[in-house]
Amino acid sequence: MIIPVRCITCGKVIAHRWEEFKERAKEGNEDPEKVLDDLGLDRYCCRRIFMSHEDLIEDIAPYH
Amino acid sequence: MKTEIRETSSQNTEFLLKEANQAKANALRRTLISEVPSLAIEDVKVYENSSVLFDEILALRLGLIPLKTELNEFKLPEECQCNGEGCSACQTTISLGGEGENILYSSDLQTGEGIEVPIKDIPIVKLVEGQEVILEAKAQLGTGKKHSKWQPVVACSYKTYPIQEISEQCNQCGECVETCPRNVYKIEDNELKTPNQEKCMQCEQCVEECPQNAITITDDKTKYIFTFETDQSLTPKQILQQGTKQIKQKLQEFKQKLNQQT
Ligand SMILES: [Zn+2]
Numbered sequence: 001m002i003i004p005v006r007c008i009t010c011g012k013v014i015a016h017r018w019e020e021f022k023e024r025a026k027e028g029n030e031d032p033e034k035v036l037d038d039l040g041l042d043r044y045c046c047r048r049i050f051m052s053h054e055d056l057i058e059d060i061a062p063y064h
Numbered sequence: 065m066k067t068e069i070r071e072t073s074s075q076n077t078e079f080l081l082k083e084a085n086q087a088k089a090n091a092l093r094r095t096l097i098s099e100v101p102s103l104a105i106e107d108v109k110v111y112e113n114s115s116v117l118f119d120e121i122l123a124l125r126l127g128l129i130p131l132k133t134e135l136n137e138f139k140l141p142e143e144c145q146c147n148g149e150g151c152s153a154c155q156t157t158i159s160l161g162g163e164g165e166n167i168l169y170s171s172d173l174q175t176g177e178g179i180e181v182p183i184k185d186i187p188i189v190k191l192v193e194g195q196e197v198i199l200e201a202k203a204q205l206g207t208g209k210k211h212s213k214w215q216p217v218v219a220c221s222y223k224t225y226p227i228q229e230i231s232e233q234c235n236q237c238g239e240c241v242e243t244c245p246r247n248v249y250k251i252e253d254n255e256l257k258t259p260n261q262e263k264c265m266q267c268e269q270c271v272e273e274c275p276q277n278a279i280t281i282t283d284d285k286t287k288y289i290f291t292f293e294t295d296q297s298l299t300p301k302q303i304l305q306q307g308t309k310q311i312k313q314k315l316q317e318f319k320q321k322l323n324q325q326t
Pocket of ligand 1: 007008009010011012043044045046047
């Protein structure tokens with residue numbers, strides 16, 4: 001729906017990194033691995049949230 | 065117990081705990097996780113929410129946003145004169161309002177004096193045209209024991225200090241240099257050295273690979289490499305000071321209780 005504020009597993013605050021990740025790796029064509037390293041998301045628990053997240057709120061919001 | 069600070073920034077800390085033992089290191093770890101208080105949003109009163117996120121989800125997201133404050137400005141609700149009912153000594157009001165088309169960020173939170181939102185660009189909710197959010201929240205001090213939103217540390221852990229013992233049987237074949245996933249070993253001047261001794265995670269792959277059986281992995285049980293990150297609600301220094309204070313206080317209480325018994 002919307003990016004979780006914190007990593008579900010370790011509790012690190014990750015939401016503020018999402019927009020940059022989306023811009024550079026999802027919409028741009030940078031290597032997601034490098035972008036995640038740049039953003040300081042070292043642990044795989046935080047990384048999988050970014051890898052598997054889809055911003056559904058943008059699709060749903062107009063129909064509410 | 066002595067400490068040697070290795071690395072410290074606003075978020076990450078690594079230090080070496082010396083003259084300690086397993087019990088002391090773990091007591092410190094558990095205290096940092098569950099006993100050091102920090103500020104977080106607890107109750108949310110929603111006046112208007114026509115966004116796609118339910119009130120509960122909105123409240124949960126607000127609770128997880130780190131808030132920065134001086135610990136002596138507030139009291140824990142259970143230690144407050146108001147008996148936890150909520151007064152200005154243990155509670156502060158934070159409000160949030162906005163309408164679409166817009167994204168509400170943590171920087172849009174209206175906080176009272178002395179309270180800061182350290183991470184300003186956390187998206188809370190995305191609003192499209194015609195949607196509106198108006199709410200008022202109460203923030204309190206709390207501890208990680210009750211809810212992890214009050215836990216100031218992230219990934220707080222320690223490991224024992226690894227030691228690689230190399231016997232005289234070593235013939236510098238280099239098998240261990242190849243196999244070590246942490247690059248602990250290096251051959252220098254016809255001698256096997258361990259430049260990255262502390263990086264060792266004691267997987268013992270080198271012990272298995274060594275044709276001469278020259279390596280044994282042990283650890284120094286009096287030294288611990290301790291690391292933690294913060295959620296930026298407190299600095300690493302504040303967290304450690306508060307943590308050690310809590311341990312001391314608890315031990316004193318324990319001693320008092322024991323004395324009463326006898
Ligand atoms: Zn994580």
